[in-house]
Amino acid sequence: MNIIEVKNLVKKFGDFTAVNDISFDVKKGEIFAFLGPNGAGKSTTIKILTTLLHPTSGKIILNGYNPVSEPNEVRRSFGIVFQDPSLDDELTAWENMEFHGVLYDVPKKLRRERIDYLLNFVDLLDRKDSLVKEFSGGMKRRLEIARGLLHHPKIIFLDEPTLGLDPQTRNHMWNYLKELNKNEGTTIFFTTHYMEEAEKIAQRISVIDHGKIIASGTAVELKEKAGANTLEEAFLKLTGNSIREESTGVEDRMRMHRKAWTGRK
Amino acid sequence: MTTIYILWLRQLKRYVRSRSRMIGSLAQPLLFLVALGFGFGPVFQKAGQGNYMNFLVPGIIGMSIIFSAVFSGMEIIWDRQFGFLKETLVAPVSRFNIMLGRTLGGATMSLMQGLIVFFISMFFGFRPENWYLFPILLLLMLLVALLFTALGTMITCLLEDMQGFQLIVNFLIMPLFFLSGAIFPLTGLPKIMSVISSLDPLAYGIDSFRVILTGSTQFGLHIDVLVLSVVTVIFLSLGSYFFSKIQV
Numbered sequence: 001m002n003i004i005e006v007k008n009l010v011k012k013f014g015d016f017t018a019v020n021d022i023s024f025d026v027k028k029g030e031i032f033a034f035l036g037p038n039g040a041g042k043s044t045t046i047k048i049l050t051t052l053l054h055p056t057s058g059k060i061i062l063n064g065y066n067p068v069s070e071p072n073e074v075r076r077s078f079g080i081v082f083q084d085p086s087l088d089d090e091l092t093a094w095e096n097m098e099f100h101g102v103l104y105d106v107p108k109k110l111r112r113e114r115i116d117y118l119l120n121f122v123d124l125l126d127r128k129d130s131l132v133k134e135f136s137g138g139m140k141r142r143l144e145i146a147r148g149l150l151h152h153p154k155i156i157f158l159d160e161p162t163l164g165l166d167p168q169t170r171n172h173m174w175n176y177l178k179e180l181n182k183n184e185g186t187t188i189f190f191t192t193h194y195m196e197e198a199e200k201i202a203q204r205i206s207v208i209d210h211g212k213i214i215a216s217g218t219a220v221e222l223k224e225k226a227g228a229n230t231l232e233e234a235f236l237k238l239t240g241n242s243i244r245e246e247s248t249g250v251e252d253r254m255r256m257h258r259k260a261w262t263g264r265k
Numbered sequence: 266m267t268t269i270y271i272l273w274l275r276q277l278k279r280y281v282r283s284r285s286r287m288i289g290s291l292a293q294p295l296l297f298l299v300a301l302g303f304g305f306g307p308v309f310q311k312a313g314q315g316n317y318m319n320f321l322v323p324g325i326i327g328m329s330i331i332f333s334a335v336f337s338g339m340e341i342i343w344d345r346q347f348g349f350l351k352e353t354l355v356a357p358v359s360r361f362n363i364m365l366g367r368t369l370g371g372a373t374m375s376l377m378q379g380l381i382v383f384f385i386s387m388f389f390g391f392r393p394e395n396w397y398l399f400p401i402l403l404l405l406m407l408l409v410a411l412l413f414t415a416l417g418t419m420i421t422c423l424l425e426d427m428q429g430f431q432l433i434v435n436f437l438i439m440p441l442f443f444l445s446g447a448i449f450p451l452t453g454l455p456k457i458m459s460v461i462s463s464l465d466p467l468a469y470g471i472d473s474f475r476v477i478l479t480g481s482t483q484f485g486l487h488i489d490v491l492v493l494s495v496v497t498v499i500f501l502s503l504g505s506y507f508f509s510k511i512q513v
């Protein structure tokens with residue numbers, strides 16, 4: 001059974017097409033990865049699935065609901081760790097967690113237990129009463145992860161979760177998520193541009209580049225399809241370029257820069 | 266309910282923690298109180314209008330409320346910029362409640378700013394006519410604060426960028442303030458100006474403060490309350506509609 005179904009999804013920003021007619025499914029209880037370089041359209045797709053952006057066209061069903069016409073039902077179905085910062089700098093680490101727990105209606109006793117457990121888990125328990133603005137980039141990232149694990153939804157989205165994360169927390173996080181996946185049947189949808197991570201963690205992978213899905217399947221299937229020995233090589237053969245090439249060119253950075261100064265659109 | 270509460274609490278914590286912001290936003294009303302109060306006092310008295318400080322204080326309370334309320338409504342811009350907005354937008358709670366919690370938080374802060382100005386004015390010799398009406402004054406101040414926080418939120422949802430901020434201050438808040446009768450009486454104004462003033466919700470807010478604090482009124486308290494309530498409901502509804510359409 002599919003918990004996410006996407007058909008012919010297109011997202012344009014002005015005349016630029018960020019997501020170009022993609023279709024894919026995610027099965028219930030699956031660990032699924034979007035593998036692709038910077039600017040491929042991974043975050044844009046996640047924002048559309050999680051009701052933050054409206055698609056230009058295409059059909060989406062998430063947990064049986066349509067993100068455009070039934071946003072509230074969709075929002076009750078998932079949790080998300082964003083790629084970009086989303087903490088309140090003027091609250092403490094504990095307050096950020098508590099705020100999230102209340103919004104997601106985690107019962108008080110369980111909430112307090114999990115907050116302590118997760119803060120300890122990302123090694124921030126002794127800093128729980130410090131304001132987030134005093135934290136380093138790595139500490140903030142760890143707090144974002146801990147917060148994302150505070151409630152247990154049907155689907156968890158993680159957008160480049162390991163970017164800027166230390167190896168120890170990285171391992172901790174994946175172990176926790178795998179447990180959640182096994183014990184509660186949680187569907188996990190993550191994006192990455194690390195081959196090893198996609199190969200090691202995901203049960204199925206979609207390779208995405210320049211807004212298009214190039215291929216989907218297990219790591220083994222992808223390698224077979226491309227006639228390659230490693231996923232790295234398969235990626236190169238399928239997309240025609242290496243993922244390590246910095247694909248965010250000047251034009252791309254200009255666009256992001258403009259966006260930062262002119263707000264939404 | 267808990268959604269509204271936690272968002273209200275967040276606004277309050279941020280307010281209490283940023284003492285510099287709090288003191289900064291008191292500077293302007295204080296300046297107006299001192300410069301205008303003592304500067305125009307004698308002229309006002311000679312013109313037979315009575316004690317200018319008594320006239321001015323309700324207006325300056327209104328001023329501190331409109332500025333802090335619109336600004337706190339506009340804090341959404343910062344939340345968008347620093348990313349926190351996403352956290353609230355994907356949460357499985359109604360956006361109306363989010364908007365309401367934020368607005369109540371902003372309004373509570375603005376109410377406190379207004380109260381601080383009120384107590385400071387007592388050092389300049391200001392005394393309210395009837396202390397027992399004080400609780401009613403609080404309610405009226407809260408209503409005015411709600412109205413303008415909702416206005417700030419509403420505008421911000423429509424703003425495309427940060428540059429709009431200065432425009433709003435210069436072309437919206439300043440005129441609303443100057444035309445509200447905060448610093449001069451609305452009686453005997455040129456026709457066109459009194460028409461514009463009667464469209465300014467702040468005029469009704471300040472008029473209602475004057476009723477309670479000094480016993481004088483332009484429109485009558487029941488009209489004031491009616492206008493303030495209706496406009497607040499309209500701004501809240503429009504604000505939450507625009508807020509529900511926000512994308513990041």
Ligand SMILES: Nc1ncnc2c1ncn2[C@@H]1O[C@H](COP(=O)(O)OP(=O)(O)O)[C@@H](O)[C@H]1O
Pocket residue numbers: 013016018036037038039040041042043044045252255256259264265513
């Ligand atoms: N709000 C926006 N306005 C304009 N262009 C955008 C916006 N968001 C993303 N883009 C562009 O869309 C493309 C895909 O971005 P994104 O989905 O963030 O890629 P990824 O997450 O795979 O790195 C990029 O070229 C990016 O510059």
Ligand SMILES: [Mg+2]
Pocket residue numbers: 039042043044083159160
């Ligand atoms: Mg991304």
